[in-house]
Amino acid sequence: DVKVTQSSRYLVKRTGEKVFLECVQDMDHENMFWYRQDPGLGLRLIYFSYDVKMKEKGDIPEGYSVSREKKERFSLILESASTNQTSMYLCASSSHGWSEKLFFGSGTQLSVL
Amino acid sequence: AQSVAQPEDQVNVAEGNPLTVKCTYSVSGNPYLFWYVQYPNRGLQFLLKYITGDNLVKGSYGFEAEFNKSQTSFHLKKPSALVSDSALYFCALIKAAGNKLTFGGGTRVLVKP
Numbered sequence: 375d376v377k378v379t380q381s382s383r384y385l386v387k388r389t390g391e392k393v394f395l396e397c398v399q400d401m402d403h404e405n406m407f408w409y410r411q412d413p414g415l416g417l418r419l420i421y422f423s424y425d426v427k428m429k430e431k432g433d434i435p436e437g438y439s440v441s442r443e444k445k446e447r448f449s450l451i452l453e454s455a456s457t458n459q460t461s462m463y464l465c466a467s468s469s470h471g472w473s474e475k476l477f478f479g480s481g482t483q484l485s486v487l
Numbered sequence: 488a489q490s491v492a493q494p495e496d497q498v499n500v501a502e503g504n505p506l507t508v509k510c511t512y513s514v515s516g517n518p519y520l521f522w523y524v525q526y527p528n529r530g531l532q533f534l535l536k537y538i539t540g541d542n543l544v545k546g547s548y549g550f551e552a553e554f555n556k557s558q559t560s561f562h563l564k565k566p567s568a569l570v571s572d573s574a575l576y577f578c579a580l581i582k583a584a585g586n587k588l589t590f591g592g593g594t595r596v597l598v599k600p
Contacts, residue, residue: 416493424586472584477533479530
């Protein structure tokens with residue numbers, strides 16, 4: 375089975391801190407994604423990557439950056455955390471081709487105080 | 488722009504009764520449509536997808552969905568609901584030849600014994 379692992383299940387940070395969320399997949403997938411999930415808003419795409427060192431902005435990239443130095447790892451960075459970034463963050467991966475299904479990690483619930 | 492609407496925040500159904508979760512979409516061009524399910528404290532899991540061909544798509548756990556181009560809908564159905572089907576369901580859309588998957592706001596399903 376494909377496994378997408380997110381480093382933390384729960385995370386509490388203070389306003390202004392730099393936050394790193396890590397995601398690793400073990401199926402050699404080309405595509406990786408970061409979404410945030412908020413009640414009533416569904417999932418919104420923050421950034422995605424279709425190859426190593428490649429990244430593209432999603433629908434809500436402001437306040438975030440990403441890094442993909444290795445194929446299996448995709449990191450989300452909050453440069454200066456703010457309270458409105460309190461959310462559930464979901465990482466996903468898929469094989470090449472945009473009609474392929476996504477495999478999701480279990481999520482990181484981030485609280486910014 | 489593309490969008491997905493799930494008009495019901497919550498659907499309540501008795502165990503053994505038919506279950507329907509509604510989804511409508513808006514996109515220019517041909518859509519690829521997906522359903523995902525999220526069980527408590529878990530990441531999203533793929534249920535089924537429509538790419539092309541037969542309008543009735545069968546997926547995991549006895550679920551199926553019908554693509555209706557004229558009504559721009561992709562409703563999820565199960566003939567006989569189980570208590571274990573209680574979860575959060577997301578409809579998602581990507582435009583053929585596009586590269587961004589857009590999710591609906593989600594519908595919570597509660598199946599009562």
